[in-house]
Amino acid sequence: MKSGRIGRRDLLKGSSFIAGVAIAGAVPSLAGAEEKQAPAWDLETDVVCVGSGAAGLSAAVAATDAGAKAIVLEALPIIGGTTQKSGGVFWIPNNFTIRANGKVDAKSDCLRYIARFAYPQQYSPDSPQLGLDDHCYSLIETMYDQGTIMVDRFREIGAINPVPFDLGPGHPVSDYAGHLPENKLPIGRALVSGGGNAYMGGTLLIKSMETWLRAKSVSILTSHRARKLVYENGQVTGIEVDHNGVTLRIRARKGVCFGSGGYAHNKELTDLYQTSFYGACARAGSRGDIIAMTGAIGARMGTLGTAWRAQVVLDEAIENDTIVATEVFVPAGDSMIIVNRRGERVVDEKRDYCSRGRVHFAYDPVAENYPNQVLFMFFDSRTQDRFGGNYPVPTDVRESPYLISGETVEELTKNIEARLAKYATRIGHFSLAPNFPQGLKTTIVRYNKFARQGRDEDFSRGAQSFDVDWDPLYSSVRKGTKTPDNNMPNRTMYPIAGKGPYYAFMLGAGGLDTSGGPMINARAEIVDYANKPIPGVYGAGNCVASPSREAYCGAGATIGLAMTFGYLGGRNAATRS
Ligand SMILES: Cc1cc2nc3c(=O)[nH]c(=O)nc-3n(C[C@H](O)[C@H](O)[C@H](O)COP(=O)(O)OP(=O)(O)OC[C@H]3O[C@@H](n4cnc5c(N)ncnc54)[C@H](O)[C@@H]3O)c2cc1C
Numbered sequence: 037m038k039s040g041r042i043g044r045r046d047l048l049k050g051s052s053f054i055a056g057v058a059i060a061g062a063v064p065s066l067a068g069a070e071e072k073q074a075p076a077w078d079l080e081t082d083v084v085c086v087g088s089g090a091a092g093l094s095a096a097v098a099a100t101d102a103g104a105k106a107i108v109l110e111a112l113p114i115i116g117g118t119t120q121k122s123g124g125v126f127w128i129p130n131n132f133t134i135r136a137n138g139k140v141d142a143k144s145d146c147l148r149y150i151a152r153f154a155y156p157q158q159y160s161p162d163s164p165q166l167g168l169d170d171h172c173y174s175l176i177e178t179m180y181d182q183g184t185i186m187v188d189r190f191r192e193i194g195a196i197n198p199v200p201f202d203l204g205p206g207h208p209v210s211d212y213a214g215h216l217p218e219n220k221l222p223i224g225r226a227l228v229s230g231g232g233n234a235y236m237g238g239t240l241l242i243k244s245m246e247t248w249l250r251a252k253s254v255s256i257l258t259s260h261r262a263r264k265l266v267y268e269n270g271q272v273t274g275i276e277v278d279h280n281g282v283t284l285r286i287r288a289r290k291g292v293c294f295g296s297g298g299y300a301h302n303k304e305l306t307d308l309y310q311t312s313f314y315g316a317c318a319r320a321g322s323r324g325d326i327i328a329m330t331g332a333i334g335a336r337m338g339t340l341g342t343a344w345r346a347q348v349v350l351d352e353a354i355e356n357d358t359i360v361a362t363e364v365f366v367p368a369g370d371s372m373i374i375v376n377r378r379g380e381r382v383v384d385e386k387r388d389y390c391s392r393g394r395v396h397f398a399y400d401p402v403a404e405n406y407p408n409q410v411l412f413m414f415f416d417s418r419t420q421d422r423f424g425g426n427y428p429v430p431t432d433v434r435e436s437p438y439l440i441s442g443e444t445v446e447e448l449t450k451n452i453e454a455r456l457a458k459y460a461t462r463i464g465h466f467s468l469a470p471n472f473p474q475g476l477k478t479t480i481v482r483y484n485k486f487a488r489q490g491r492d493e494d495f496s497r498g499a500q501s502f503d504v505d506w507d508p509l510y511s512s513v514r515k516g517t518k519t520p521d522n523n524m525p526n527r528t529m530y531p532i533a534g535k536g537p538y539y540a541f542m543l544g545a546g547g548l549d550t551s552g553g554p555m556i557n558a559r560a561e562i563v564d565y566a567n568k569p570i571p572g573v574y575g576a577g578n579c580v581a582s583p584s585r586e587a588y589c590g591a592g593a594t595i596g597l598a599m600t601f602g603y604l605g606g607r608n609a610a611t612r613s
Contacts, residue, residue: 077274080287081105083609084275086262086326089117090126090595091295091577093245094186094602095609097195100252104290104610107254109277111261111321116242117297118318118549118578124237125201125228125592126599127211128183132191133200134224143180145220149211150176152218154587161218171567174558175583178604183596186603187227195248196241201226201591203509210501211590212388222501226591241595260284262325265292265573267333272572291572291609293560295602298343298550298578299324301358309340309552311397312409314544315353315360317346318578322549326579333573334564335554338581344594345393345586348546349428350410351438351455354462363546365389366510368426369419370522370530373483374543376408377468379475381483384495385413386503386528389548390588396545410466412452413541414476416533422519423511428541431514443536449473452540463544480532487532490525498528548594551582560605572612574605 082104085096092108099106114120130141151166152159154176160167168176190196202208214222229240249256259279266274266285274287299305300316302323316322331337346363353360367374367385374385383395396408415429423429430436440455442448449472456467469475486492491499498504507528522530553575554562560576561569577598584597 076285077287078284079107080289081107082288082290083606084109084286084288084292085295085606086275086292087117087295087297087321087577087579088115088242088246088256088258089119089295089297089577089598090241091579091598091602092117092293093242093249093295094190094599095293095295095574095576095606096249096254097190097193097245098186098603098606099290099293099610100249100254101189101193101195102607102610106606106610107286108249108256109260109262109275109286110256110258111296111325112319113259115246115256115258116238117321119595119598120238120242121317121319122238122548122595123228123235123591124239124241125226125595126198126241127225127590127592127596128187128227128600129180129225130184131187131225131227132184133227134221137224139221139224141221141225145218146180147176148218149213149216149220150179150584150587150589152216153213153589154585171555171557175556178558179583179597179600182604183600186600190603193248196244197230198227199230200224201228201237203505207505209505209591212391212502212588212593214501214590215499225589228592262296262329265329265333270571272333272570288572290612291574293574293576293602293605293609294326294330294562294579295575295577295598295605296326296579297322298547298553299327300343300547300549303358306358306550310343310550311341312406312545313343313547313550314350315348315356315358315546316549317360317363318547318549320359322578324550324553324579326553326575330554330562330570330573330575333570335562335570335573336565336567338552338555339585340552342552342582342586343547343550344390344578344588345545345547346389347393347396347411347543349438350459350463350542350544353544353546354459360546362427363389363548364413364428364543366506367413368423368429368511369415370487370511370524370528371418371532372413372415373479373532374411374413375476375479376411377466377472378407379469379472379477379479381479381494382408382411384492384497384500384503386497386507387500388502388506388588390586393545393547394586409544410456410463411543413543415539417537418519418530418533420539422513422517424514426510426512433539438541440540440542441537445473445476445536445538448536448538448540449476452542455542483529484531487524487526487529490529492526492529498526503528549578551578551586551594553580555581556583556601558604559608560601561608572609574609576601576605
């Protein structure tokens with residue numbers, strides 16, 4: 037090999053140019069005298085896709101399918117992003133299974149559902165764009181129009197193999213706000229890669245797209261972190277990448293398409309844009325690099341304060357510096373409630389994680405603080421014994437360092453106060469109200485009445501389809517349990533015992549990942565402050581401003597968006613003249 041540069045270009049053409057290993061071998065020759073002259077391109081291709089999750093791989097599939105050459109950059113040493121550890125479900129309106137079953141997912145109805153859920157303050161059912169401005173309306177319209185086209189095309193070329201998503205034979209799931217009257221087809225929009233179960237979907241989805249790309253000799257370069265866009269003469273022409281401390285310049289003849297995830301693990305950004313955000317189960321690569329990269333070339337930012345929300349066990353998130361293995365998707369148990377610093381319930385505990393996670397931000401304008409900043413998942417020994425093993429409830433109480441217990445409500449209160457004190461400087465010295473134990477006891481009496489009558493007069497727990505569909509998955513009965521079955525009229529509730537021991541987890545606001553960043557248009561082009569596309573740069577998934585704001589429309593809402601707009605970004609970049 038004569039020089040590093042020639043070597044790297046040759047590698048692109050060759051089959052050895054598959055992983056960072058090949059490049060790493062070529063990099064040392066960069067120190068050669070010849071290489072120190074004006075930096076030209078180290079590699080070139082048509083479309084550079086940043087990130088190897090649902091958005092980035094969809095972009096690469098679409099670009100390749102459209103006849104372009106593509107490469108995928110992945111900052112972490114492993115492929116797949118948060119998508120790989122997810123359920124891999126993708127929410128696609130009017131998809132092929134709906135049509136094959138003879139059902140109708142009418143565009144006007146579906147858009148009403150999305151608009152009503154995503155923009156409750158603006159929603160106007162009788163206006164032509166449902167009360168939304170051109171930009172927002174065009175994005176939700178694109179979700180409907182293009183998602184199904186993407187799925188059909190990806191199926192046709194064999195990049196994915198989706199089937200309807202259900203929680204077991206004969207157990208289809210309803211959309212997260214399936215109870216809204218605007219939702220005329222609450223079941224059927226969720227798809228998942230065939231051949232697995234609810235826990236394997238993400239792995240299968242990534243594997244199927246990765247296999248397709250590798251068969252087309254598309255390189256997926258791990259440990260290649262995009263750092264800076266090359267912007268010349270008013271357009272993006274390439275990208276600078278950090279690979280093990282060495283900067284590579286990659287030319288993108290047609291464009292760069294970002295699918296680089298949110299910024300959940302960048303504390304500077306979460307402190308800046310979120311009200312409070314203690315942790316996320318997103319992979320460590322979610323650092324929001326796109327914000328500085330596209331901000332530097334004038335991209336307009338949108339929905340920076342949004343996230344796909346969920347609650348995290350506060351201690352776990354703090355101890356692990358924001359990275360948690362999983363979140364409290366649906367809190368386990370029936371003799372269980374979530375209360376605030378006054379011991380009062382604040383939410384339907386069985387609602388979906390994204391909507392439920394938003395109750396942390398209620399503001400008290402007299403105390404000038406957030407009374408729900410930390411919430412407490414409170415339960416008795418029935419829930420511990422019967423549902424132990426469903427996160428966060430441990431199979432054995434000795435397993436979880438984060439579990440707080442007490443023989444009485446008073447003892448539990450003391451132990452919660454001690455735990456809060458331990459993290460005082462991390463949580464703004466948040467404390468329990470002096471009347472917490474009395475408040476909790478009053479709440480228990482009221483909750484127990486609701487459990488016996490089967491109707492939650494305060495928060496309608498168990499009345500929504502989501503509550504009853506998903507609860508069994510997160511409250512499966514522990515083998516060897518000694519506590520009786522739930523014989524109450526509403527199986528999501530059971531009276532809390534009059535005697536301890538009692539248990540609690542501290543819950544903080546967190547997310548699967550954030551969902552704000554540069555704004556895109558209906559072609560997945562990143563736009564500037566005049567809403568004009570910045571030539572040569574596209575984005576999709578959690579790294580861009582969410583097209584459905586914070587509405588988690590149904591199972592698969594985030595990956596559906598990532599794939600739909602990733603497809604558009606990859607295809608539009610590939611066909612750019
Ligand atoms: C346990 C769990 C279950 C979930 N289940 C579902 C589900 O079933 N359906 C659903 O819709 N959502 C689900 N989610 C959420 C979902 O996983 C994410 O919202 C979605 O996968 C995001 O896709 P993405 O392509 O935008 O980002 P990611 O999949 O996170 O991919 C982004 C990639 O970009 C890389 N990257 C970041 N910066 C750079 C850079 N500078 N250079 C190069 N690479 C970079 C990251 O390392 C990462 O690999 C779940 C999440 C979790 C944690």
